Amino acid sequence: MRVKAVDVPDQDAITKDNVSLKVNAVLYYKVADSKKAIIEVEEFNYAVSQLAQTTMRDVVGEVSLDELLSKRDSVSKRIREIVDKATDPWGIKVESVELKHVELPEQLKRTIGKEAEAEREKRAVIIKAQGEVIASDNMAKAARTLATGPGALHLRTLQTLNDLSSDKSNTVVLGLPLEILRAFEGMKKEKK
Incomplete structure (x- = not known):
């Protein structure tokens, strides 16, 4: 059949x-x-x-x-x-x-939709918080490295200056600390 x-x-x-x-x-x-x-x-x-x-x-x-x-x-x-x-x-x-x-029923559909939206927002907040924890750990590691390495802070300052000067439309006015000027003096002596 x-x-x-x-x-x-x-x-x-x-x-x-x-x-x-x-x-x-x-x-x-x-x-x-x-x-x-x-x-x-x-x-x-x-x-x-x-x-x-x-x-x-x-x-x-x-x-x-x-x-x-x-x-x-x-x-x-x-x-x-x-x-x-x-x-x-x-x-x-x-x-x-x-x-x-x-x-x-329509009311239940709306309630389920709100519940699902709240769950998505909760996951987004958790992911964002986890990302911020990782970023703060990396910043702390970088700060420790810059604090302990001789000349590391000067190197970072020079890298920042280089990044700022790469765009020709930027005008950068700096009041240079004496440490930077001393670093340039050291580089000038090495070239001679």
């Missing part, structure tokens, strides 16, 4: 944590025993659809919203198992059930 698809229309359901929502699905089945399907139940297609609707509402009521959204496959599997067992005396074999859509 061929596999037949039954659309399970939107069902109002309430989750274990009291969230009202609408859920729909599609159910795939085939007639395994045509004699039973005709004799044991009137309009087996309608009966399968009705059974799927009530079972879907019941199973959704057994799980929380988080479980429903994150474990759709296991919820679908649970619905399939229950419907398959119930339709077995009718000669029907349920192949699979797929939850198509879970529609949340």
